[in-house]
Amino acid sequence: DIIVASQRPYGSRAVLKFSQYTGALAMAGRWMPGTLTNQITTKYLEPRLLIVTDPRTDMQALKEASYANIPVVALCDTDSPLENVDIAIPANNKGKESIALLYWLLAREVQYLRGSLNRANPWEVMVDAFFWRDPEGLEAKAEE
Numbered sequence: 001d002i003i004v005a006s007q008r009p010y011g012s013r014a015v016l017k018f019s020q021y022t023g024a025l026a027m028a029g030r031w032m033p034g035t036l037t038n039q040i041t042t043k044y045l046e047p048r049l050l051i052v053t054d055p056r057t058d059m060q061a062l063k064e065a066s067y068a069n070i071p072v073v074a075l076c077d078t079d080s081p082l083e084n085v086d087i088a089i090p091a092n093n094k095g096k097e098s099i100a101l102l103y104w105l106l107a108r109e110v111q112y113l114r115g116s117l118n119r120a121n122p123w124e125v126m127v128d129a130f131f132w133r134d135p136e137g138l139e140a141k142a143e144e
Contacts, residue, residue: 003027003045004103005061006053010096014103014130015053021107021125024051027061036064049073051106054093055080075102100130 002024006015012028019026025045027035032043036050050065051073052058058074059081065072066084074080076088092098104127111117 001048002051003047003049003061004051005031005058006099007031007057008053008093008099010132011053011093011099011103013132014100017130018103018107022110031058031060033060034064036061036068036070053099055082055085075099096132100132101127104130 002022003026004015004018004024005027006012007030015026015028018024025047032041034041035043035045036047038044046068047070049072050061050070052061053075055062055074055076056079062072062074062084071086072084073087073089074082074085075091075093076082076085077091077093080088080093082088089102091102093102104125107125107130108117108123111123112119117123
């Protein structure tokens with residue numbers, strides 16, 4: 001029902017964690033053209049909602065969503081184009097910490113709205129789990 005897309009490297013882990021906790025379909029990395037429009041391909045999907053990290057880098061996904069009349073929620077910075085964006089969440093979509101925090105907040109709110117998490121109890125998942133980690137940096141740290 002929901003596709004979460006991010007071509008930004010900093011957004012890939014946050015998108016994968018968001019989909020893990022909400023059941024959404026993650027499209028981290030390159031967007032395959034025709035995913036929402038070409039019914040012949042095996043990768044064809046018909047979601048009810050598309051969430052993108054950056055309207056500028058995820059322009060292909062936005063264009064296809066507009067052709068298929070799929071509503072789009074986008075994390076928008078001050079320089080983000082708003083064409084084909086239905087709901088813009090004003091945010092810093094360039095920093096890895098802010099992207100992680102935004103997807104953590106969205107995932108937590110989805111859990112609250114579905115009733116699987118009570119608002120009286122804090123969510124045990126730390127926002128650090130959504131942070132992007134540099135694989136080369138982790139290898140260098142492990143060697144030390």
